[in-house]
Amino acid sequence: MRLSNLETGQRRPAKFFMLMASKASGAEMADVVKMFLYRPEFFGRAISEIFTEVMRGPSFWTAGEREFIALRIAQLYKIQYCIDIHTEMISIASTGEVDAADVDTARPELRAVLPFLEKVTRSPDSVGESDLAEARELGVSDEAVIEALHVAFIWDAVDRLAYAFDFKLLDGQVTKGTRALHQFKYRFPAFTLR
Template structure:
């Protein structure tokens, strides 16, 4: 973890939960339980139905799509996690090591999501039901956020975490106990996508909303924020300890955290919005 606050900056309730449930909590859990009102609550409100709610896509296929997105971001933490979750949730219906064996509809939506992720200005809608495309876009949105943050903050899988962590995620359906997520800005919208947009870019936080909005696009940012946020948005796998060390000479860790999240969420929403606009045209 490249920010010490993600290791030891949690509220008392989260510290107690982490100490009781695991001797070595996974990095993703530590990030999600740090200041949950800023990102986590709307993100999990989006993730649980996207990954385990009613859908055209099976749970195993959605895990496979999550793994495919992680491959695009070169995120080994997420590739390994979702390959294992594909096996668990799919129960043999889909083999993460043999993508060509997936049903044709999955291969079609996989190719579509690749374009959404990497080239959102070049989207062409696939020949699939609109509801299926909308559901897949939400899966893609979640992991376009999380993959970037996993790379940025340097998530790693430690011994035993792959098996225990993936089984816990599957068992609880991507849900956390409500008392761990309390606090932060009140939800403004029924749609968790819009709540995430509001929470990350508009609600009061340590940094100014204008700075968080600029981090999403790169417009008007001073050095070293401009090249840093560009990496978060476009090549998060290239981020290094040195990138964070440079920022921490000028900004507090809470500020770096918010700027990183804003850049990741901004890039993910750009792709998601492009897909939604094609559907609504």
């Protein structure tokens, strides 16, 4: 259900930012950004900090691999909005290291951890140590598993919100919006989150 507050309910600094960014890019601000900037003290400020750290901070997983995990979570929920964005983001962030359409192009470590993340997402009560056996054989550490779980967790939340609020992609948002998100490492200007 689309909420009118997400269209126009942001504070003045956020509205100014959205207007200027839309003029600069030639595309209307994406629904996900509108959501983050609406009542930032409730969700946007905290998730913005987490996004920057989880998606672009130091990690065992490359930026492209983290985007691939995000894509896989969106595919599990069948959220086309997020599928389209992460498919584009993979091509930007991975610099050719992984193809969004072919998991076999990914490192074996990523291929080994994906079934574990899917099971955690779909049936968490049935997850056991054996679900990580292949990843362990490839040397994937506890820290790397936790980093992958963090990526899956944040996108699990965003995908559910995208579904609940009926996010839609408009012309230009996939290419221009994803490039901006990548360039700014998922960080919003501080003044928009006050």
